[in-house]
Amino acid sequence: xxxxxxxxxxxxxxxxxxxxxxxxxxxxxxxxxxxxxxxxxxxxxxxxxxxxxxxxxxxxxxxxxxxxxxxxxxxxxxxxxxxxxxxxxxxxxxxxxxxxxxxxxxxxxxxxxxxxxxxxxxxxxxxxxxxxxxxxxxxxxxxxxxxxxxxxxxxxxxxxxxxxxxxxxxxxxxxxxxxxxxxxxxxxxxxxxxxxxxxxxxxxxxxxxxxxxxxxxxxxxxxxxxxxxxxxxxxxxxxxxxxxxxxxxxxxxxxxxxxxxxxxxxxxxxxxxxxxxxxxxxxxxxxxxxxxxxxxxxxxxxxxxxxxxxxxxxxxxxxxxxxxxxxxx
Amino acid sequence: xxxxxxxxxxxxxxxxxxxxxxxxxxxxxxxxxxxxxxxxxxxxxxxxxxxxxxxxxxxxxxxxxxxxxxxxxxxxxxxxxxxxxxxxxxxxxxxxxxxxxxxxxxxxxxxxxxxxxxxxxxxxxxxxxxxxxxxxxxxxxxxxxxxxxxxxxxxxxxxxxx
Numbered sequence: 001x002x003x004x005x006x007x008x009x010x011x012x013x014x015x016x017x018x019x020x021x022x023x024x025x026x027x028x029x030x031x032x033x034x035x036x037x038x039x040x041x042x043x044x045x046x047x048x049x050x051x052x053x054x055x056x057x058x059x060x061x062x063x064x065x066x067x068x069x070x071x072x073x074x075x076x077x078x079x080x081x082x083x084x085x086x087x088x089x090x091x092x093x094x095x096x097x098x099x100x101x102x103x104x105x106x107x108x109x110x111x112x113x114x115x116x117x118x119x120x121x122x123x124x125x126x127x128x129x130x131x132x133x134x135x136x137x138x139x140x141x142x143x144x145x146x147x148x149x150x151x152x153x154x155x156x157x158x159x160x161x162x163x164x165x166x167x168x169x170x171x172x173x174x175x176x177x178x179x180x181x182x183x184x185x186x187x188x189x190x191x192x193x194x195x196x197x198x199x200x201x202x203x204x205x206x207x208x209x210x211x212x213x214x215x216x217x218x219x220x221x222x223x224x225x226x227x228x229x230x231x232x233x234x235x236x237x238x239x240x241x242x243x244x245x246x247x248x249x250x251x252x253x254x255x256x257x258x259x260x261x262x263x264x265x266x267x268x269x270x271x272x273x274x275x276x277x278x279x280x281x282x283x284x285x286x287x288x289x290x291x292x293x294x295x296x297x298x299x300x301x302x303x304x305x306x307x308x309x310x311x312x313x314x315x316x317x318x319x320x321x322x323x324x325x326x327x328x329x
Numbered sequence: 330x331x332x333x334x335x336x337x338x339x340x341x342x343x344x345x346x347x348x349x350x351x352x353x354x355x356x357x358x359x360x361x362x363x364x365x366x367x368x369x370x371x372x373x374x375x376x377x378x379x380x381x382x383x384x385x386x387x388x389x390x391x392x393x394x395x396x397x398x399x400x401x402x403x404x405x406x407x408x409x410x411x412x413x414x415x416x417x418x419x420x421x422x423x424x425x426x427x428x429x430x431x432x433x434x435x436x437x438x439x440x441x442x443x444x445x446x447x448x449x450x451x452x453x454x455x456x457x458x459x460x461x462x463x464x465x466x467x468x469x470x471x472x473x474x475x476x477x478x479x480x481x482x483x484x485x486x487x488x489x490x491x
Contacts, residue, residue, distance in 0.1 A: 017417065019417045019448065020417075021416075022400075022401045022415055022416045023401075023413070023414055023415055023416050023417075023419075025403075025411060025413045025414075025415055026401045026402070026403060026415035026416060099413070121443070124443075124445075125446065128445050128446060128447055128448070129446075129447075132447065132448060133445050133447070133448040134417040134448070135444070135445055135448035135449060136420055136440075137440075137449075137452045138438075138439055138440065139420065139424075139431075139439075139440055140440030140441075140442065141440075141443075141445075142414065142417055142420050143414075144413045144414055145379065145412060145413050145414075146379060146412070146414070146427060146430075146431050146434075146435075147379050147412075147434060147435070149431070149435070149440075150435070150437075150440045150441075150442065151440070151441075151442045151443060153442075181436070205434075205435045205436055205437070206435065207431070207435040207436075207437045207438070207439070207440060207441075208435060208436060208437020208438070208439060208440070208441055209437070209441055209442070210441045210442035210443075211442045211443055213441075
């Protein structure tokens with residue numbers, strides 16, 4: 001089994017502010033404009049593969065589809081004076097005038113925090129060549145919120161843990177992990193109740209520990225979680241094969257036959273199908289990316305494709321159609 | 330059980346708070362709980378926690394906040410409520426007052442890690458020198474004298490440049 005089966009994506013976010021402008025809670029319209037144009041020209045001096053988008057030019061559907069695809073944060077979507085620079089490959093998103101002037105976010109598949117950090121670090125250097133950062137010798141990078149001060153870094157890993165979830169071991173594991181200074185939350189849904197068994201694991205503190213040390217720590221914790229999930233899958237295969245096989249084929253049956261699907265139900269079933277694929281219970285084409293399907297069936301992604309003309313019931317029909325089309329192709 | 334706040338309605342929201350080891354329980358009706366948003370807010374993010382801790386740290390005394398940031402006009406009161414700095418200068422204005430809470434929530438009180446090339450300036454060089462000095466020490470301990478001499482020369486060169 002590939003680690004990428006369990007770790008969906010890794011993400012590094014760096015928070016930075018410019019010394020000479022007031023921070024977003026106090027910023028003026030003119031200053032906000034200057035932040036955007038300064039960072040935009042700093043990036044474009046080196047690399048022309050970034051596209052600048054102003055939040056005020058997007059409608060609500062476009063904004064929430066970007067949030068569903070993890071390209072911008074929910075907080076950015078709500079800010080009128082905000083903008084973001086997105087790289088062509090969509091791996092880097094530089095959010096401007098969110099809670100901080102600059103938030104550099106790099107995304108990459110699998111457990112790859114180190115690669116994300118190297119890329120973020122480089123982009124950070126490029127920007128700093130032409131702007132003045134707010135930096136305090138004692139407290140490090142100055143952020144709007146003191147909880148991000150220091151490195152300004154948040155390292156997060158999105159993991160898919162169906163075996164630990166269906167055997168009710170997840171709560172215990174997540175509690176244990178949270179004792180190590182690491183935050184865990186469900187990716188979709190509220191709190192630790194996650195639909196689709198997707199969880200985000202990230203560092204809590206940002207002060208007093210260097211970036212690479214922190215990345216090393218999160219990577220170690222995630223590796224331990226992967227090991228637990230893998231062992232449990234092996235155990236299930238050996239001892240509960242009939243039950244698991246039945247669950248997987250029921251999920252497949254519903255996903256490929258139902259005529260209406262809610263997000264919650266699709267996510268639950270897709271998660272089981274993903275598990276079945278990775279345990280070689282059900283044969284799906286190798287290229288079938290179930291996580292991509294999970295994103296495609298989110299409400300705003302559907303609304304964006306269908307021009308937002310559908311009511312909720314029609315959207316459920318459309319969702320079922322997408323699932324049948326993608327899975328039966 | 331009746332609501333602790335109004336004493337009229339049935340209590341439906343039960344809250345247990347543990348602050349510095351002191352446990353307090355409150356039982357509220359939905360109406361009173363709604364009034365007290367922080368009670369209903371189940372999102373215990375770091376940001377919310379920080380603002381709550383700032384409030385707790387100073388609510389107890391008869392302390393009157395009068396500090397104001399000279400650059401952006403952020404008052405201490407405002408900062409306490411939002412938990413967010415208004416500009417680069419706020420950190421100097423409020424540093425002394427917030428350090429205990431920062432230390433409490435972050436677990437540390439000094440930055441480790443990346444120092445920006447330009448904004449870090451001579452501080453970055455100082456940090457590099459510190460690092461080299463500890464390398465020098467361990468080189469001497471290991472009796473790697475050639476290596477030690479090279480590090481020593483590098484330190485001299487860097488110190489001359491500050």
